[in-house]
Amino acid sequence: MERSAYFDNAKLVLIFLVVFGHIIQPFTHGSLGMNTLYTWIYTFHMPAFIFLAGFFAKGLGNRKYIMNLAKKVLVPYFIFQVLYSGYYFYLGHNDWQTGIFYPHWSLWFLFSLFSWHLLLYFFKKMPMYLSVTVSLIVGLLVGYFGEIGHTFSLSRTFVFFPFFLLGYWLTKDQMMSMKRKSMRIGSLVVMAFVAVAIYIAPTINSGWLLASKSYIDLGMPEYGIVARLLVYVTASAMALSILLWIPSRENVFTKFGTQTLYVYLLHGFFVQFFRDNNLFKVNSILDFAGISVVAASIVLVLSSKPIQVVLQPIIEGKISLIRNMFRQVSKSQHKENLHVKN
Template identity: 60%
Template sequence: MERNAYFDNAKLLLIFLVVFGHLIQPFISDSKNLGTLYTWIYTFHMPAFIFLAGFFAKGSGNLKYIMKLAKKLIIPYFIFQAIYTGYYFFIGKSDWLTDSIFYPHWSLWFLCSLFCWHLLLIIYRKLPAFVGISLAVFLGTVIGYFDQVGHTFSLSRTFVFFPFFLIGYWVSAEQIRVLKRNSVRVISIIVMASFAVLIYYLPEINSGWLLASKSYSTLGAETLGGFARLSVYITSALMAASVLAWIPEKRYSFTMLGERTLYVYLLHGFIIQYFRQTEFLYMDNFLDFIGFVVISVAIVFILSSKFIVSIWQPLIEISTSKLREYFRRKEDMEDNNMSA
C-alpha cells in the first residue's frame, strides 16, 4: 500500500463529504432521498476521519508532543473562535455570541476533541488494546445519560467519538490492508447498500444520534439511549470500514490535496454559513443536486490551494514557512530577470 496516497485520498474524500453534508443540510427535510443521503454520509464520515486521526497519533504520549500539539490545535481554536464570532456578527447570524469561549463555533469542536483524545492516549496507551477500546465504548455510551455534558468543551463528542480514535491508534497498516481484499470489498458493497435501504425505509432518524453532541433525554430516549448508541457504534464502524475498503491506492494529480484537509475543515464554514444566512442556494431538481456536488468540489479545491494555504498558514499552523517560500521564489525570479 502506498501509504501517503491511500490516506491522502481517504482524507480528501472525507473532507469533500464534510463540505457536501454541510452544504445540503438546510434542504434535507424537503426530500426523502436527500435526507437519506445526508444520514448515510453522517453514519461514517466523521468516524472514519477520526479513525485516521488516531492512526497518525502513534507518536503521542510525551509532554513535548503534547506541547507541540497545543500549538497546533489549541491556539488555532482560540483564533478561529474569535474570527467566527466576528464573522457571524458581520453576516447577521443570530447566534454570533456564544455563552463561552469554550462553546465551540461551527466545526471547531474537532480541534478541542482532537487535543483531548491525545491527552487521553497518555492513559489509554498503557492499557491492552481490547480493554482500552471496551472502556472507551462504555464511557461513550454512559456519557449520554448526563444532561450536563454537551457542547461545552466538546465533551460529549470527545467521549462518544474517542473509540474510533483509539481503534485508529491501535490498528496497523497491515490490518488496514485487509480491507483491500476482494471478499471484504464485496461485503462492503452489501453493507453500504443495506444501510442506505434501512435509512430510507426506517422512521426519520434524529441527526443528533450521529452528531453525538446531545444527551439521551434530549434525543427522546432517556432509558434506552445506551442501546441506541451501541447500535450507532456498530453502524458507524461497519460503514467506515466499508468506505475505506474502496479508497484507491493510486496517486492522482489531486491526491496531495489530502494533506491540506485541515484548511478546508476550518475555512469552509465561512462559505457555508454565508450561503445559509443569505439563502443564496436552492435545490429544486437533480441538476441543482449536481450543482451542489460541483460547488463542494470547488470549495475543497480552492481552500486547499497553495494560495489559500500560504495566506492562512500563520493562523492555522502558526507558521510562515509558505509565505517565506513564496517571497524567496519571487526574489529568485527577480534576480534571474535582472541577470538576463
C-alpha cells in the same frame, strides 16, 4: 509520518463529504431522498475522519509533544472561534456571543482532537482490546449525564474516542489487508442496507449521529445505551466499507488531501453565507450536480497553495510558505541579474 497516497485520498474524499453534507443540510426537511443521503453520509464521515486522525497520532505524548499539539490545534481553535463569532455578528445571528468553550460550527473537532491526544497518553498504556473496550463503555455511559454536552465538546470527545483509538492501534498493513474482493463485496451490501434502512425507517434524530446530546435530550433516558451501541456498530461498518473503496495510488487530486485542515476550518464561512442568502435549491438532478460541483470547488480552492500561503500564519502558526516564496523570488531575480551581466 511518511505520506501515504491512500490516506491522503481518504482525507480528501471525507472532507468533500463534510462540505457537501453541510451544504445539503437545509434541503433535508422537504425531501426524503436528500434526508436519506444526508443521514447516510453522517453515519460514517466523522467516525472515519476521526479514525484517520487517530492513525496519525503516533507522538510520544511527552510535555514537548503536548505543547506543540496545543500550538497546532488549540491556537487555531481560539482564533477561529473569535472569527466565527465576528462573522455571525456580521450576518445578524443571535448566537454570535457563544462562549469561547462552546464551539462554533465544526470547531468542536479541534477541541476534541486535543483531548483525544491527552486521553491517548493513558489509554495506549493498556492492551489494545482493553483500551478500546473501556473507551466504548465510557462512550456508552456518558449519555446518561445531562451535564456532559456541547460545552468543551465533552460529549463528542468521549463518544467518538473509540474511533480515534482504533485508528491509533491499527497499522497501514492491517488496513490494506482488508481491501480484499470479498470484503469489498460485503461493504456494498452494508452500504446499500443502511441506505434502504434510513429511507424506510422513521425519521432518525440526527443527535444520535452528532453525539452532542444526552440520552434524555434524545428522548431515550433509559434505553439510550442500546441505541448508541447500534450507532457504534453502524458507524464502524459504514466507515470500514467506505475506506475499503479508497484508491491506494496517487492521482492528480491526492495532493489536496494533505491540507484538509484548511478546508475544515474555512468552509463554514461559505456554507453559512449560502444558507443565510438561500443561494441554492434542489429541485432536479442538475441542481444536485451543481451543488456537488460547488462543494468540490470549495475543497479544491481552500486546499490550494495560494490559500495556504496567506493563511498559514493563522492556521499553522508558521510562515515557512511565505519565506519560501520570497526565497524563490530572490533566487529568480538573482538568476536574471546574472543573465543580464553575462
